[in-house]
Amino acid sequence: MDISTASLPSGGYGYKFPTVSVSPMTFLQITQYLENLPSDPLDKYLYDVNNLVREDENIMDCYVMDVDFLIFYKKLITVSADMSYSLKITCPDCGKVIQKTITLNNDIHFKQIDREIMNGAVIELNGHKYDVVVPTMRNFKKVFDLYLRYKKISDLKMIKTIAMIGDFNLNGNQIENDVLGATHNDITLLLALRELYYDRVEPIEIYCPNCNSFEDDGNGGKRRKNLAVRVDSLIVDFFRELCNNSPIDGSKILFK
Numbered sequence: 001m002d003i004s005t006a007s008l009p010s011g012g013y014g015y016k017f018p019t020v021s022v023s024p025m026t027f028l029q030i031t032q033y034l035e036n037l038p039s040d041p042l043d044k045y046l047y048d049v050n051n052l053v054r055e056d057e058n059i060m061d062c063y064v065m066d067v068d069f070l071i072f073y074k075k076l077i078t079v080s081a082d083m084s085y086s087l088k089i090t091c092p093d094c095g096k097v098i099q100k101t102i103t104l105n106n107d108i109h110f111k112q113i114d115r116e117i118m119n120g121a122v123i124e125l126n127g128h129k130y131d132v133v134v135p136t137m138r139n140f141k142k143v144f145d146l147y148l149r150y151k152k153i154s155d156l157k158m159i160k161t162i163a164m165i166g167d168f169n170l171n172g173n174q175i176e177n178d179v180l181g182a183t184h185n186d187i188t189l190l191l192a193l194r195e196l197y198y199d200r201v202e203p204i205e206i207y208c209p210n211c212n213s214f215e216d217d218g219n220g221g222k223r224r225k226n227l228a229v230r231v232d233s234l235i236v237d238f239f240r241e242l243c244n245n246s247p248i249d250g251s252k253i254l255f256k
């Protein structure tokens with residue numbers, strides 16, 4: 001299945017290819033996927049990336065923000081034929097189980113991105129000036145491979161943060177120290193960059209009809225208080241989700 005790069009979180013900015021190929025996993029592939037799924041979060045991420053790259057090598061040249069979305073997308077099209085997804089969440093305030101069917105087009109939104117952001121930035125961190133680049137999977141892997149080998153940092157977000165900063169090859173130790181040792185507004189800066197260059201998928205807002213609660217909107221008014229669900233946390237059990245989202249109807253099986 002081809003997905004247009006213009007429809008990815010980056011908007012396809014700067015890509016030399018108009019589409020990437022991502023297909024639903026077959027029964028055999030799901031079984032193999034689950035059999036070999038690593039438990040270590042870093043290994044698991046690499047495993048998910050390789051699962052995409054095996055189908056389309058161009059995914060190595062996609063931005064990490066897009067690859068992260070494609071990891072979810074492949075799971076979504078594996079469990080659902082029509083890109084709708086039925087989710088169940090428990091309201092943390094009243095305990096009500098809320099059921100909602102979401103669709104890719106209507107409920108999953110990316111934060112607006114503009115070209116200026118995609119051209120990168122110059123930052124000052126711990127008194128050092130650095131170029132920040134929007135990492136492609138190929139850029140990211142150069143840094144990621146080192147951490148996979150030595151397991152010095154186990155937090156994927158932290159490795160992604162380090163990988164945003166150019167010249168890691170020349171200045172790796174200094175960059176690592178400046179990121180890991182960041183304090184005060186340097187932390188705020190790094191969190192803002194993470195949000196800009198990685199976290200591009202908006203959480204899905206779900207309303208609890210039982211609580212019916214409102215909160216201040218920051219402008220003197222009130223807005224409905226919603227529960228925010230992270231998209232990447234959605235699909236955890238392929239077969240259970242498949243059965244929920246791709247039910248069989250009476251025409252599929254006729255008992256003799």
Ligand SMILES: [Zn+2]
Pocket residue numbers: 091092093094095096208209210211212
């Ligand atoms: Zn509630």
